[in-house]
Amino acid sequence: MNRSARASYKPSMDLVPEVLAGSRNAIARMITRAEAGYAEAVEALAQLYKHAGKAHIIGITGVPGAGKSTLVSTLIKSFTSAGHKVGVIAVDPSSPYSGGAILGDRVRMNDSAEANHAFVRSMATRGHLGGLSRSTLEAVDILDAAGYSPIIIETVGVGQDEVEIVTAAHTVVVLSAPGLGDDIQAIKAGILEIADIHVVSKSDKPEAAATVSALKGMMALGGHAGHQAWDPPIIPVSSVSGERMEELKAEIFRHREHLATSGELADRLRKTCRTRILGVAKHLFQQKFNAGPGGVEKELQLVVERVHDPRTAAIALLGWESGNEE
Template identity: 45%
Template sequence: MQLVDELLAGNRRALARTISIVEDGGPAAPPLLAALYPHTGRGHVIGITGAPGTGKSTLVNALARSYRQQGRTVGIIAVDPTSPFSGGALLGDRVRMRDLAGDPGIFIRSMATRGNLGGLARATADVISVLDAAGFERILVETVGVGQAEVDIASAAHTTVVVEAPGLGDEVQAIKAGVLEIADLFAVNKADREGADHTVMALQMMQGLAPVPAGHHGTTGGTGRSHHAEAGAQPDGGWLPPITKTVAMRGEGVEMLRDWIELHAVHLRETDGLARREVARAATELDQILRDQLITALLTRLPPGHLDATLAAIARREIDPYTAGAQLLAQFS
């Protein structure tokens, strides 16, 4: 395929076009992804997530610069929400990444969620694969500003950085389930502001209270840890998420964060963490692909108007949705 050959040869226009095709999800996408797949598996994927206003874009900008100083190439995917009303989106993350312009070792792509919940777009995992195949050594994925339950990034990234900022919540917020549990690393950004130490302490307290869940990322242990334990790789093969203070606007703490990311990458390789992450990632992807293909296959087998009639019947309470689903599935047998 010419597009694939051009992409693999380093043609950025071909890369951008391929991403569009993959993002639009038409029949041209699967053959492209199939041709690119043998070239994937080399880049380390880093998710950057956190509430709106914590400084994710600025931190991505600073991290990318830091990686470039080490000579590593960086692909960036910045996800912003699609309006549920108009279907349009305003993608503004590049505003804070202007330092990166003009560097051929950087490629930035903005993505709209296009109706997907969970903090990423449906096609984000595929776009990660495209950037990976194109040879980017580090792939930074910035999620939408998340609340407490948008955790898709954990299955798309190797290392997930949860960004916090002072004054956004208290200890009770820190104990809540969800986004905080997917962190491999915490960045307390805007750490020059009042309350940064308080935020760090709240996160440390949470870590002291909670047993590190078994099977979570690189962690194997299920035992509780005191917050006095040293962060990072644990003797039992587990991983206690380090907490780093950053001021992304001035680049402070960013090298430390980058070094922790690299240590986590090493930890994943040295334990069975990486293999398990890759299997989990494959499971998520295959699950979505199977659902899409099964639904498409089913809908193409139905006589015209059958689906609308079924929906109307459910709405009129003539049939329940489970029975209707079973009847539709009978088309396959």
């Protein structure tokens, strides 16, 4: 940090009241610090977490090329026209060279966001699997505390077992596109079962009806991981023309009411909190043992030399006695 930057630097705790007041500049700065993992921001993020928990979190996921960004742009317009203060976290693949986000999603949404006073932020995965970045939910906390709701999380195009969004969002929208090849391949990707709402994009294409039929067939076989009390609807939409977008928005609100009345919202909150606790613990573990030669590097060499096996090395790092690790 250069001298002029240091002179203008505001401590994170000083940003907290500004975030709560809805300052877009303060929100952006706090998200940047969360994403960078600044130790100085930990206390401020803890304070903002206490003010969060009011927003409805919508996850938009699906295979690459399904049209997620276009759908999100259309939803921004729909929600803001109804008076909602919308926040969007678009998780982009990390650049293999810089580690930063490839900002295609943000560029495509920017016009819609600026015109409709939404807050859109792209975040890099930084190698984190699961379709989200490590600090995604900290960014959601910041927007939540600032009064944004709904908050939309658009994931990276996900693959098999990369379904972390189900533990982050209240309502998961899985987007499928016609004409992307074998319809069954998307089912094999392991993401359709997590949908609270199925959306088929580009409904004006003739292949859309076949995709809807394939989804209905899968649903008839019980392809849903959630509670059976909710029957996930299948909605073909056109983000370009806006066809059936109001129906999609209505189904999102209907699902929110279902979560509240069925008691499932509390169950999802517990799962989210559990995932976050374990995620932070894993991150702190990696930080601790990557810090110096006395940690993982020492055990690494012993494993390379086959003096220790990986399990023995892990037990040694944890400071446990062999045989007492269960």
